[in-house]
Amino acid sequence: MFRMAIYDWTENVRNTNQWLGASALAFGSYPITGMVPNPFFQLVAAWGEVTERTYSRMVAKPDWNIPAISDSDGKDHVVSVETLIERPFGDLLHFKVLGRQAKPRRVLLCAPMSGHYATLLRSTVASLLPDCEVFITDWHNARDIPVSEGKFDIEDYVLYLADFMRHLGPDTNVVAVCQPAPLALAATAYLAEEDPAAQPRTLTLIGGPIDPDAAATEVTDFGRRVTMGQLEHMVIQRVGLKYAGVGRSVYPGLMQLSSFMSMNAESHSKAFIEQILRVAKHEASDHDKHNRFYDEYLAVMDMTAEFYLSTVERVFKNLEIAQNKFTVNGKPVDLAKITNVAVKTVEGEKDDISAPGQCVAALDLLTGLPDEKKASHLEPNAGHYGIFAGRSWRNNIRPLVLDFIDQNAPGNENKVARLKTV
Structure with missing residues (x-):
């Protein structure tokens, strides 16, 4: 109480x-x-x-408000948001450009579940829509989910991603931004063993903590300083009487916001x-x-307590992804099983949340993937936000990601050379 x-x-x-x-x-x-x-x-x-x-x-979910998209026919096409899969803790959305023929590039954006709504990637979605069919993971506010729906931890997150990838099919190109990067990698490895035909064609990991120990930041330092018991005591609360999730243990959004703002x-x-x-x-x-x-x-938005705590413990403290020791339902998820999904990492030189070195560590873990299917990019003078939504994304990174997708499209596989831009 x-x-x-x-x-x-x-x-x-x-x-x-x-x-x-x-x-x-x-x-x-x-x-x-x-x-x-x-x-x-x-x-x-x-x-x-x-x-x-x-x-x-602070308590309102923003609208998508995606502007109309211009196409080669010279017309502006209205964008509607459709729900393809509806789940208790998150949905799979499709941004349908009305009156436009479907684009061959299909991109699944894995949005972070780290305090903000998926609308944080609004500008990223808008920048991709002229050239791609865009889908996104839309995570729900834990305060609005009744306790009767059960738990949602890091393993459930991976299973959600795997189901979304399976639904979209093998011609999908996954782009994971920040927090979901290690879990998107795990979901791809999970599919490699459980349902190989459902793996995405490419996987782009942007500013994610694959190996938090590769480069220290304030985030990783905090994770080392506190014990799990201290962390639970400091930040976990139960949803109050006003919301449908009353009684659910959460890391409250308002507490997360105070942490965000105190940093600057x-x-x-x-x-x-x-x-x-x-x-x-x-x-x-x-x-x-x-x-x-x-x-x-x-x-x-509030995060379920079990998701936040399991993320800190398993990704940051125990380094289960970095050491290839992650499990789902007790079964090991071996990153070496990824053998034909092209993987690209993107980092910002001045990223103070997921510092350079943390994300590119993924390539060394993919021992079963040929070098010609690996690529990396370090964006000069770019911070964390800039590598997926700022000028660096629009002018430099987005074209590189689209080129990477095209290079690994059907018919182009044999033309792919190792791409590494520093």
């Missing part, structure tokens, strides 16, 4: 701040305030507007102060740069 009370207390704090922001906005917006020759009321209203929006976004507290504080001043001077807009970023960044 104590952990549930803490969860509800946190929600009460969020609700109160949202209410205070809305009240300040209303108070500072009365017409009579225009008679006061002082910016006080404008600043109160601006603070209220920014505060109310900030705290309301000064820059976030500056951004919000500047936004308040812009609103007060009527220079801000509903979809300006600040709101576009923070509407997504502040939208957080």
